[in-house]
Amino acid sequence: MEQKSPRVTSGADLSVEIAGLRLRNPVMTASGTFASGREYADFVDLSRLGAVVTKGVSPMAWTGNESPRVAETFGGMLNSIGLQNPGVEAFCAGDLVWLGSQDVPVVVNVCGHSVEDYVRVVERLEDEPGVAAYEVNISCPNVDAGGMAFGTSCAPAGAVTAALRSVTKRPLIVKLSPNVTDITEIARAVEGAGADAVSLVNTLLGMAIDAETRRPKLARVVGGLSGPAIKPVALRMVWQVARAVGVPVIGVGGIMNGADAVEFLLAGAAAVQVGTANFADPTSTMRVVDGLAEYCARHGVGRVSDLTGALEE
């Protein structure tokens, strides 16, 4: 088996522009599933990705949740990692240095327990030239304070976004939670507060139980559901949000192959993120890029960006 899949030659222009960022194709990695890319370098040619979105970075080290942290479910998986990360200083001294040697735009996912936490992370990263954009995580369901608490009502979502807008000119992508009654309200709130793009969806809050032991499968009982099981929900939300806001939408949720990515583009996404698929097959991102190119060739699509919102209703 090839370690790195061969480049598909295609006439189609796969490049897209998101919030002022020119990406060579619309395929990004989903935060938390790809670390900072180093772990995947044996399987993926990072220079063939649209962007690497890093694991969430907090101001100080976070130890994350107790184990077990993961459970396989039908068509997907639950995780409750809890944003374990070494903190922004260690990130800048380690993964970010390594990423700087790679030919790929770096989007740093930012997390915090408070507005001040988010601001501290971004202020520190403003000193680093190797950061192309920020993705603001207001949607992690696995932490007690911050995370999803900011992303499930409009005022705090807007407050975090506005606070970050005031400290950076770099593109701000806000990652939205699906665990809300109306995701378009949150999307409009962060757009109004200065977000340059939104990415959706983060994981759906779920749980799994082992009937034999009568115990929850996750130590934290509840966790975030991801994988193909959530794709219809994610598609619906991307379609709704793309019609509700003017900023670009980045679609994420259960994308396993090129056809899945095309569906998100048609629903209104300008780019996509591949997450859980990386666990099943570490070359998934390359297959998605190749699948997109193949789709464009087969359908005579000259520019992949022409697919965005091209759903025929």
Place this chain on the structure above:
Amino acid sequence: MSCAALDAGSHPLLERVEVLANDRVAEGVGLIALHAPRIAAAVEPGQFVHLRIATGADFLLRRPFSVHRAGGETIEILYQVLGRGTLDLAGKTRGDVMDAIGPLGTGWDIPDGIAHILLVAGGLGAAPLGMLAERLSARGVAVSVAQGAPTSERLVARELFESVARRVEVATDDGSAGERGFVTVVSERLLQTDRPDLVCVCGPEIMARAVAAQAARAGVPCRVSLERLMACGIGACLSCVVTTSHGRKRACVDGPVFDAEEVCWDGAEVPPRH
């Protein structure tokens, strides 16, 4: 062959592997042989492979398995049927194809200069110790084995251990072989009589913890191979963390073998079912 020579730059491969044989070796326990030339050439004792047993909606994630033996172009995996993944694995027959990522993890990493080693295996904990026993014996290290299982039938790999070890002592829950009781009775005795330079243990976490305590009391260094549920297997997802005195480490790349001294056992989890 030195087990210490694991190249820090060694890279995992994605390899298409083919089933050569898949045999039941005890109640609920199978031994599967896979044609995996690239992994077989690179794997060190204690390392594992991350197998994509099946694809489809009900099988999203891979399953990690210690490599039990490796030789030529073949690797062998000992597995216990515990859940959907291993049930599917038990149904594989000659010619079936899967893909595997490996070799993964740090392995046992036995330092040079070890003259006498004690291996302690509880149940399927024998899996990552088979290849270690063979390779250490081949390099002239005296190997003692303490092995425990519920019944004599479940003393998997006992023949392998007996063929290469200086001494094998067993314990079974039902007394059908060796001592009646836990393997810790045997390991405690062998620690005293054989005076090993190093103990390597794999088995249920409560047993591994007890053996680690015995080794610590005897002043003998101890390595332990731990099992965790994992998703990516390559260090990215942080599902498989082990709490250590140096913080939370990843079983897939920082382990699965750890220095027993650094493991915070209170963070021990219930055995994974997969």
